[in-house]
Amino acid sequence: MSAPERRWRLVLGAPAETGLGGLADAADIAMDRALSALYNADEQSPSEKRSAGLGGSAPKVARWLGDIRTYFPSTVVEVMQRDAVERLNLTQLLLEPELLEAVEPDVHLVGTLLSLNRVMPETTRATARSVVEKVVREIERRVAARTVAAVSGAINRAARVARPRPRDIDWDRTIRRNLAHYLPEHRTVVPEHLVGYGRRARAVHRDVVLAIDQSGSMASSVVYASVFGAVLASMRALRTSLVVFDTAVVDLTDQLDDPVDVLFGTQLGGGTDINRAIAYCQQLVTRPADTLFILISDLYEGGIRAEMLRRTAAMKEAGVQVLVLLALSDDGAPAYDHENATALAALGIPAFACTPDRFPDLLAQALNRGDIRAWADTNAGRS
Incomplete structure (x- = not known):
């Protein structure tokens, strides 16, 4: 043969x-x-x-x-x-x-184990936790360093200075600003005005609120978002909150030092009340202009749809950066509520799926107040 x-x-x-x-x-x-x-x-x-x-x-x-x-x-x-x-x-x-x-061990197995959390006997819990921890640590190894580098760079570059040190010159912006001083005979630009990156003191510069839909179809997203939440919480320049929801809302911010604890604090399955989750997250926003709100959900709303859209629009109008991820996973194109995604897009709120490998770049783009729509068109599947 x-x-x-x-x-x-x-x-x-x-x-x-x-x-x-x-x-x-x-x-x-x-x-x-x-x-x-x-x-x-x-x-x-x-x-x-x-x-x-x-x-x-x-x-x-x-x-x-x-x-x-x-x-x-x-x-x-x-x-x-x-x-x-x-x-x-x-x-x-x-x-x-x-x-x-x-x-x-893999992400999908973790999702299955988390969905069995309530019925899991004590004799199995320790073994299940070791399986979950192995997957979580592998994801951390894969994404942590890149996330910290991307986010730190975005925060450091948020402030621009007119007299930068040579290593802090933002050459792209400097060239753009000095295009009027182009010398054709020398085929060069004379940089009369330098634009540089500012170096900020250690302080909390941005607030990040992650709201994660824990319905059964979002299992992989819950795993990845919990790990990213823990990585962001370790950065002093950010104040990170993590909220999971189905028909109830649970704030797991105090467990962000260990994403395994976060995952065992979730309960996959059940209904979905996005409106209630957003109402809770609105209470966490104390500095709208410095807050990034990321809703991770397939947008199948079991609560009051009109209120959900109204609250989301109100957050955006108050100055909050609002971003909707239909999935944060490697599972391919997700199923989602197209009508709600279209309604959010009409409010100027992008909704698209993102892979874990792309998420650090997305965070950097958002924290740097870049054009998320353009980024999504190039890097992710927009609604």
Whole structure:
């Protein structure tokens, strides 16, 4: 069997043996068995189903989890785990510590565990927390340094000075200001007026309020936003507040020193009352002109829509920078309420999805009071 034929046989399963032949290698047979247990279970006859799939046996599932980690790369393992939870209803089995120790931690698994927070037995909680912590620390490693650098740069550059030191010259703005002094014969601009970056003293310069929709569809966004919130809270130049909401509103600002605590303070699932969340966040705004309000929600409003739009418009009119992220995740184009997104856009409030890797740049753009709409057109999926 050639390499392409082997691949197609593994992809198509046992029905393809007639045309492609059987698998001879022991590792290939084990891979095929692991794939069939998950993806062929619904194609078996009733008598075969009793022995097909992963069933409800924890030891059997644990062995399967070990098999897929042996034969497939971690990115594929994450997809197969997610499919197993959805296709074979393995959610309850994730409450068993021995299974959690066998899984490949990823953002989607964290979301599933958080949705089980209330029904999770104490014997499982410590294992679940270690899984969540492993994912959180990996995200922190990935985004923290870049976020701090981008935000610090934005804050430092917010003040412009007329006599900058050479290392503080903003050459882009300096050239733009001195275009009238262009000398064609020398093909150069004479910089009669220098524009530089100001260096501000250590103080709180901007307030950031993060409001996170914790409905079940926003699981990945909740994980990423909690990590970013903790990173921002560690910066002295910012005063960061973090609020999560469904039909109730919970302020988790006092737990921002540990994003794992933040995540276990959430309760994924339930309804959504964006209006109530915005009403609470309005109370946190004490310096409108220096406040950035970021609402992370798919905008499916279960509360009073007209009030939600009115409150959002009022915040913007008061001078607050208002930004709506339909998703903060790597999951691709999100589902969202197009009508509400369009209504917000009509108020001059951009609404778009953003990946975690782009979020530091978005923060820098917002804190520097840049053109968010133009940034979104270039870097993210706007509504």
